[in-house]
Amino acid sequence: MTAAPDHTPTMSRAGLAERLGPYIPVLLIPAIMAFGLIFIPSMSSWLTLTVSGLAMGMMIFIMASGMTLVFGLMDVINFGHGVFISVGAFVGISILLVLGHMTEAPSLALNLAAILAAVLAAMAATGVLGWAFERVIVKPVYGAHLKQILVTMGGLIVVEQLIIVLWGPEEIYILRPEALRGAITFAGAAMEKYRLLAVGIGAVLFLVMRYTLRRTKIGLIVRAGVENGEMVEALGYRLRLVFVGVFIAGSALAGLGGVMWGLYQEVITAHMGQQIMILIFIVVIIGGLGSVEGCFIGALLVGLLQNYIAFLEPKLALISNIGLMVAILMWRPQGMIPVVKAK
């Protein structure tokens, strides 16, 4: 596989800015951490906030990743995405409540087994719901953005009401499993165990997703489909099936995120998904619609900034993410990692 090119391509040294260009989004993460380090007076608070920001970011990423791919692949804006978060949380937390004997046992293995069962049930339920949602609600409105917004929001309201019918209107409080309560102390900083677990799960999921998208044929089809779905079909692949698969996977991931978010907040409501959708929209937009990597970086930025600002200037916490979005869009109007679209 080494043939000399018929002419000799030369590598000229590009300017610093040009060489750094593709890495700037990733570099924003250490940059924002450095920002925190400068303004937050104590190192241990900074560490605590950083872990909690990363944990929050990872959970947002898990919830948002499906949405960005669904948009990228079929240009579908799903305002109902948040409902998978709520449904996932209710199914998962219900399982955890049923498995109380396992979550209360002082055994990490038993606790994790209970969480695994809850997560699998939540993902199965939201996967099936996603399949039905796609068929009944999304499919009839392909290509019509305004209708998509209206119809998917309608779907969201219907499913939220179903949650209230099934589980009642009250919020449900939940304690984390025994072994995941409390914090461990490192270098004088308290880091909640659960948040460390969330960071770990998020990182693993991101790597798995990245591997799938980059190294498997189905991943290639998805990435190619984001750029030019018509050509993918002209090569013989049924894009619609791929899209349905991505929709189901994205819904199941939102369901997983819902369980994790519920355990993080230790309370769940039928509207929790809708409430977090604002952050998800910000993340998906600043990441670049259709880009999983952009979504990941965006989620971490949002998580970190939210935590730092909430500590430094609580009143600004809400608008800090809007400010981040405005700043990033002024710099890159298509988001940090713009996705190439044919035509």
Place this chain on the structure above:
Amino acid sequence: MSDPMLRLSGVYTDIAQYHILQGVNFDVPRGQVTMLLGRNGVGKTTSLRTIMGHWRARAGQILLDGQDIAALPTPAIARLGVGYVPENMGIFSDLTVEENMILAASSGPLDRTRLDWLFSVFPPLQTFWKGHAGNLSGGQKQMLSIARAMVEERRLYLIDEPTKGLAPAIVSTMAGALRQLKDQGASILLVEQNFSVARALGDSAVVMDDGRVVWTGAMAELAGDAALQERLMGLSMEAGH
């Protein structure tokens, strides 16, 4: 003569409210290169897109090897063995050259022998095998687009303006590649504005005007008749080169 590889009969295609194809009839005989010619905007690309199923024919038949494919979805048409090189090349720029080729080989893994052949026809593809397709030059992208169609043996190749905007040296690379494909007995429907390429490769010609076929015949006949060219296409093809 045996049945043609492709036959369009009475094909009408609308785009939005416009009637673009208005009863197109032509054949692509087996093992031949059929040139699809005509002025800008007469419906050549639309014909290819209709065959591929990107646009739906409102009426008419599209027979591939005798089977009507007019109502089939695009992936099914592709899987019947139609290789398509669209006018805009349809390169996946975020993927590497290799990944583009892997996707194009939709019925199995890349075939080593065929790949070596393609590398010999288009050496830059080997050089930039692991590079992003988006970084290729325009001519190299066109090579990739054609190589993708050629990576597996197809029953029919639909190729839309493969030399558009390319420097003469690369035009001759393209023509050479198409010549090799032709010599292997492929059935090709080729839209080509470069007359010397058209004349060199074409067995028969189909000339369109305003959504209809206005002339069909041997390429040699058209090539030898400047007045006919003038009447059909508004220019003498000799002016091209």
